[in-house]
Amino acid sequence: MFPDLKHTPDNHGPEHECALREVPGIVMPTEVVRVPHIRRKGVISADEAVDGILSGSRTALARAITLIESRAAAHRADAAIVLRRCLPAAGKSIRVGITGVPGAGKSTFIEYFGKQLCDKGYKVAVLAVDPTSAISGGSVLGDKTRMEELSRHPNAFIRPSPAGGALGGVAAKTREAMLLCEAAGFDVMLIETVGVGQSEIAVRTMADFFLLLQISGAGDELQGIKKGVIEMADAIVVTKADGDNLGRAQVACGEYNRILHYLQPFTPNWKPKALTCSSLSGTGLTEIWEMIIGFCTQLKGDGTFEARRREQNMQWFRTLLKEAVLNRFFEAKGVQDILPELENDVAEGMLPVAEAIERLIKIN
Ligand SMILES: Nc1nc2c(ncn2[C@@H]2O[C@H](COP(=O)(O)OP(=O)(O)OP(=O)(O)O)[C@@H](O)[C@H]2O)c(=O)[nH]1
Ligand SMILES: [Mg+2]
Incomplete structure (x- = not known):
């Protein structure tokens, strides 16, 4: 039924090609570069x-x-x-947080911006915080096809969001991954997050520079934007500033600059600004990088950069400590034994809240 592919000296013709046969003439090199096994x-x-x-x-x-x-x-x-x-x-990279509503152009921006940085010789790690990834069945970076070129670049490392769990846990893992990337020599971190829920705050607390990507709509560019996110941004970039959309993007950019003018800057000593870019044509990408470099130079010069990093480390420590103490408390057998009964008594109005708490606290 199957052709006889047995390797004999006289069946080397194309009709007998078989991957299992040794190809004559290919010799194992005597000197090979040895990498750690x-x-x-x-x-x-x-x-x-x-x-x-x-x-x-x-x-x-x-x-x-x-x-x-x-x-x-x-x-x-x-x-x-x-x-x-x-x-x-760790700690020697520039950490850039990137957010924007679905469709804002985050993946496309990271692909082209990241590639430009890699071409300049930077080592770029792309990470993500996406607590919805378990529900949607894939992370924000699941669409690796959109980052196909970047993922193939020798200077890039792309890691999807850790899947599942509460935002705190997901963000904790991303932060630790960031430290490992830095230790491995990556000098730019692009940390993406979806523009929904609280994930922006998590990324803001691990980033030096926080970039909000916005799209310009037909006259309604200021609708549906969470004011809190604008307030956390070090820059707003209006994406897709190309073709027919160029004019609208420029108008939106002007609007954002006016809004930013009235807001209290999130980062001390830094005046946030709005810019436009087109990931597809590449316009504006160099300016964004120059702005980020300018930010770092300025903030490192006046001590704000290091102070923020220290503050973020402390904040991180306190958050995780609180979480650990809470978990330990609720996992304790003594607490588990009496908690349902106390809850019931409190709900029925038979036990004062303060007394229930006092009894629980005494257990630990
Ligand atoms: N014309 C133009 N289109 C763009 C540009 N950047 C992104 N797009 C398009 O906008 C759409 C959404 O872009 P994405 O990069 O997938 O957006 P995203 O923010 O990652 O979206 P989610 O992953 O859903 O959160 C895609 O169809 C892109 O091709 C740009 O610079 N110019
Ligand atoms: Mg995307």
Whole structure:
């Protein structure tokens, strides 16, 4: 039924091509570059992860992020070791948070902006915070086809949002992934988030520069924009400023500049501004990067940059500490034993709230 593909010296013709046969003439080179061996199967060990990350291995970086994202108790100790040992090498990147409503052009912007930076020689890591990714079945970066060129660039590393769980947990993992990317030598972080829910706040607290992408609508550009997000932005970029849309984008940009003029800047000593860009034609992308560089130079010069980073670290620590203490409290057996009864008594108006709390607090 099948043609006989048995390799004999006289069946080398094209009609007998078979991938299993050795091709004569291809010789194994005697000198090969040896890269640290990283096991492909199973979970990466802490030592492999640290050595690999610090030597800039993207494979090790990707697998170490998988380790820190793991919910298995057995992986927590290794994840902690990896983070602690990588921390001294982290912190040297520029962290840019990017938000915008669905369809604002975030993926397209990151693709072309990221590529331009990679071409300039920067090492760019793209991360995301998308708490909806478990529900929608894919992350914001699931559409890797839109970032096809960037994902193939040797200077780029793209990691989708950790899936599932509450926003706090998702953001925690992204922040840790960011530290590992920095330790691996990536010097620009582009952290994307969906323009819904509270995820902007999470990204704002891990970014140095926060960029809001906006689209211009037909005369209604100021509708449907969450004022709180505008207030957190270090810059607003009106996207898709090309073709027929160019004029509208410029008008919208003028409007935003007027609004920003009246708002209290989120970052001390920085006056937020609005710009236009077209990811497709590339106009405006260089100006955005120059603005970000200017921001860093200015804020590093007056100490605001470092002060903000310290503040963010503290904020992060306090958030996680509160979460841990809460979890520990509610997981305690003593609490679980009496909580339903106390809740019931409080609901029925038979027990004062203060007394119920007092009894619970005494357990821990
Ligand atoms: N003309 C023009 N179209 C653009 C530009 N940037 C993005 N688009 C188009 O706008 C649409 C949405 O772009 P995306 O990059 O997918 O937007 P997004 O913000 O990532 O959207 P979600 O992933 O749904 O949140 C796509 O059809 C893009 O081709 C641009 O600079 N010019
Ligand atoms: Mg997208």
